[in-house]
Amino acid sequence: MAREGNSQADRALGALRTLILSGAFERGEKLSEIALSDRLGISRTPLREAMMHLHQEGLLSREDSGSARVSSYTMRDISDAIEVRGTLEGLAARLAAERGVAAEDHAVALGILDALDLAMDAASGVDFRAYVKNNTSFHDWIAQAAGSPIVTREIARANRLPLAGPSAFLTGQEGQSPFLRSLIIAQDQHRTILDAIMTGEGGRAEALAREHARLARRNLQQVIDRKNTDISAIPGLSLISPN
Amino acid sequence: MAREGNSQADRALGALRTLILSGAFERGEKLSEIALSDRLGISRTPLREAMMHLHQEGLLSREDSGSARVSSYTMRDISDAIEVRGTLEGLAARLAAERGVAAEDHAVALGILDALDLAMDAASGVDFRAYVKNNTSFHDWIAQAAGSPIVTREIARANRLPLAGPSAFLTGQEGQSPFLRSLIIAQDQHRTILDAIMTGEGGRAEALAREHARLARRNLQQVIDRKNTDISAIPGLSLISPN
DNA sequence: CGCGCTTAGATTGTATACAATTCGGGAGGT
DNA sequence: ACCTCCCGAATTGTATACAATCTAAGCGCG
Numbered sequence: 001m002a003r004e005g006n007s008q009a010d011r012a013l014g015a016l017r018t019l020i021l022s023g024a025f026e027r028g029e030k031l032s033e034i035a036l037s038d039r040l041g042i043s044r045t046p047l048r049e050a051m052m053h054l055h056q057e058g059l060l061s062r063e064d065s066g067s068a069r070v071s072s073y074t075m076r077d078i079s080d081a082i083e084v085r086g087t088l089e090g091l092a093a094r095l096a097a098e099r100g101v102a103a104e105d106h107a108v109a110l111g112i113l114d115a116l117d118l119a120m121d122a123a124s125g126v127d128f129r130a131y132v133k134n135n136t137s138f139h140d141w142i143a144q145a146a147g148s149p150i151v152t153r154e155i156a157r158a159n160r161l162p163l164a165g166p167s168a169f170l171t172g173q174e175g176q177s178p179f180l181r182s183l184i185i186a187q188d189q190h191r192t193i194l195d196a197i198m199t200g201e202g203g204r205a206e207a208l209a210r211e212h213a214r215l216a217r218r219n220l221q222q223v224i225d226r227k228n229t230d231i232s233a234i235p236g237l238s239l240i241s242p243n
Numbered sequence: 244m245a246r247e248g249n250s251q252a253d254r255a256l257g258a259l260r261t262l263i264l265s266g267a268f269e270r271g272e273k274l275s276e277i278a279l280s281d282r283l284g285i286s287r288t289p290l291r292e293a294m295m296h297l298h299q300e301g302l303l304s305r306e307d308s309g310s311a312r313v314s315s316y317t318m319r320d321i322s323d324a325i326e327v328r329g330t331l332e333g334l335a336a337r338l339a340a341e342r343g344v345a346a347e348d349h350a351v352a353l354g355i356l357d358a359l360d361l362a363m364d365a366a367s368g369v370d371f372r373a374y375v376k377n378n379t380s381f382h383d384w385i386a387q388a389a390g391s392p393i394v395t396r397e398i399a400r401a402n403r404l405p406l407a408g409p410s411a412f413l414t415g416q417e418g419q420s421p422f423l424r425s426l427i428i429a430q431d432q433h434r435t436i437l438d439a440i441m442t443g444e445g446g447r448a449e450a451l452a453r454e455h456a457r458l459a460r461r462n463l464q465q466v467i468d469r470k471n472t473d474i475s476a477i478p479g480l481s482l483i484s485p486n
Numbered sequence: 487c488g489c490g491c492t493t494a495g496a497t498t499g500t501a502t503a504c505a506a507t508t509c510g511g512g513a514g515g516t
Numbered sequence: 517a518c519c520t521c522c523c524g525a526a527t528t529g530t531a532t533a534c535a536a537t538c539t540a541a542g543c544g545c546g
Contacts, residue, residue, distance in 0.1 A: 008530065032497070043531045044498090045288070052292065056299055058396075065538055066498055080338075080393040087334045091327065150323040150404065153301075157400060161393065251500065275527070286501045287528090308508060309528055489546085497538070508527070515520085 009046035013053055016040070020059050020070055021162070023231060023238030027072040031060070057160045059239070072241050073162060075224065079217055081164035086213025088155045089139065093205035095146035097197045105145065109194050112138045116187055126180065132167045138190055139166040142209065145197065162236040169219040169234065178222065186215055255285045255293035263302050263313055264405070266474065266481030270315040274303070300403045302482070315484050316405060318467065322460055324407035329456025331398045332382065336448035338389035340440045348388065352437050355381045359430055369423065375410045381433055382409040385452065388440065405479040412462040412477065421465065429458055 016036065019025065033051070037044050051068055054060045060068045101109075112134050119130035143155040159165045189212040196205035223234065231237050259279065262268065276294070280287050294311055297303045303311045344352075355377050362373035386398040402408045432455040439448035466477065474480050 034497070045530055045532090048498090049291075049295065049529095052295060067538085076391070077393050080389075080391040083338075084331070084334065084393060084397050087330060088327070091330045095323075095326075146323075148319070148323040150320050150327060154327050154397075154401065158397065277527070288500055288502090291528090292499095310508090487546105490544095492541105492543080494541090495539085497536105499534105499536075501534085502532090504529105504531080506527105506529075508525105510525090511523095513520105513522085516518090 007046065008042050009049040012040055012042045012047045012050035015042075016047075016050055017054060017057075017059065020054070020239075021235035025070045027070060027239055027241060029070045030063075031068045031070065033068075058162060071162075071239055073239050074241055075220075078161075078163045078220060078240065081158065081161040082213050082217045082220070084161075085155070085158045085164050085166070086210040086216075088151070088158050089142050089213060090206035090209040092142050092144075092146045092148075092151050092155060093193055093197055093209040094202040095148065095151065096142070097200050097202035097205045099146060100200070101145055101197060105141075106194075106198060109138065109141050109145075112141060113187070113190055113194065116190065120183060120187065126183065128170065131183070132170045135170065135186075136165075136167050142193070162239055163220065163234075166213075166216065168236070169216060169223055179219065182215060182219055186212065189215065250289065251285050252289035252292040255283055255290045256296050258283050258285075259290075259293055260297060260300075260302065263297070263482075264478035268313045270313060270482055270484060272313045273306075274311045274313065276311075301405060314405075314482055316482050317484055318463075321404075321406045321463060321483065324401065324404040325456050325460045325463070327404075328398070328401045328407050328409070329453040329459075331394070331401050332385055332456060333449035333452040335385050335387075335389045335391075335394050335398060336436055336440055336452040337445040338391065338394065339385070340443050340445035340448045342389060343443070344388055344440060348384075349437075349441060352381065352384050352388075355384060356430070356433055356437065359433065363426060363430065369426065371413065374426070375413045378413065378429075379408075379410050385436070405482055406463065406477075409456075409459065411479070412459060412466055422462065425458060425462055429455065432458065 025031065031051075033044050033047060037047050040047065051060060055062060055068070059071055061071045062068055115134045116131060116138065119127040119134060122130075139159075143152045146152075163169075189208060193205055193208045193212065196202075196208055223237075224240075268274065274294075276287050276290060279294075280290050283290065294303060298305060298311070302314055304314045305311055358377045359374060359381065362370040362377060365373075382402075386395045389395075406412075432451060436448055436451045436455065439445075439451055466480075467483075
């Protein structure tokens with residue numbers, strides 16, 4: 001049998017997801033199971049399992065007849081998805097503030113924020129790889145800070161939506177100066193959110209977490225407005241319909 | 244092939260979900276695919292598909308080895324799930340207020356609320372069947388009121404969590420007088436939420452929708468505290484661990 | 487010339503056989 | 517008595533064959 005991550009189904013899931021996000025298919029393109037099966041060298045049974053998974057992730061949508069199509073999203077869909085994420089992170093932050101956070105967990109969060117500072121102040125400009133990694137970690141920390149598996153799970157779900165994750169627009173932006181400014185603002189928001197959580201200011205923590213997500217929305221808008229963006233530089237961007 | 248709802252996979256999904264929610268299995272019981280396959284008269288392929296679906300619904304959890312267990316939830320998990328639902332419905336209500344609602348959609352909502360009044364004022368006590376149906380309709384209306392497929396979808400997801408749906412605690416409660424009072428309060432909240440949405444009071448609409456969900460939380464607590472509750476009267480209650 | 491029907495090819499849904507792995511129990515040794 | 521190792525039964529993962537259905541092209545008819 002297969003260990004975690006070693007199964008054919010997991011391989012199919014990863015491979016197909018990468019293909020879709022990298023723009024290997026057109027928006028709305030119909031995917032044939034047999035064709036994909038041949039292309040990936042994986043039989044239809046685990047492939048169908050992977051496609052079901054991608055369906056619930058939102059990357060595929062099912063026709064009435066049962067055939068699968070690559071999903072198509074509008075700008076507003078992504079914007080709404082980010083708002084949903086912000087709302088749920090706000091909930092997590094508020095609950096964490098209300099329920100309290102152990103000193104041990106607090107230390108972990110501080111460590112992540114210090115690492116983010118370090119990534120920004122690197123001698124050779126910003127260390128994007130480290131920033132993305134630690135930014136993701138901090139958002140994961142918030143998701144778990146309330147100590148509620150349900151909240152954590154729902155946030156994870158919201159993050160799976162194509163471009164809604166906290167680090168979706170942190171790749172392929174290295175040289176942009178307005179983007180650098182937004183990193184500074186984002187990091188300040190990180191510290192402020194953690195402060196509000198630790199002082200038990202639930203309402204403040206929630207409002208800040210929401211606004212923090214809206215910063216991602218602004219970045220999305222900037223990326224789109226800048227016309228010469230390489231569509232393949234940001235995974236999933238090919239799923240967005242132009243208008 | 245199979246039309247929507249006619250496939251073996253859909254039948255397996257419905258049958259297995261009903262079995263689980265009705266308490267046919269113990270909490271944490273390991274489910275063998277072969278045994279279930281025999282019991283339901285459905286081969287393993289569509290059965291596995293159904294089990295994957297139930298896994299993402301939260302009714303099943305997977306062991307490292309791949310075997311499936313019936314999920315177990317705590318009281319607090321359910322409480323959190325209801326809070327998540329309230330938060331997302333609050334988001335939907337706020338967005339609806341901010342973005343505006345067409346007169347046509349407003350009329351639909353008013354129709355649903357009138358039907359709810361009618362169900363409560365029925366000559367022979369409360370018509371629970373009608374109340375549940377229209378209560379569900381109103382919550383669906385809110386989920387769609389923002390005009391955002393993403394928001395609608397996330398709310399639908401949150402509702403799938405075992406006892407988190409808006410009508411989860413409306414069955415098996417017919418004779419309870421404190422419960423009747425909560426129906427009156429709930430219906431008042433319905434009207435107030437709609438009013439806030441239509442007058443563009445986004446913050447108010449959001450706060451009310453959240454508090455409305457917390458009423459469901461109070462009902463849950465009442466059901467649990469009342470010791471003589473028939474555990475099979477409320478679908479999914481068997482998944483809750485006592486402590 | 488356009489439209490509906492028929493039919494063949496392609497595609498999805500399902501069952502089943504087989505391979506790989508896990509799990510539990512029993513034998514044997516210390 | 518307890519621990520370890522090993523083996524067989526049970527269980528899950530995968531491939532594949534077949535059945536049911538969809539799709540699209542070609543044909544006949546108005």
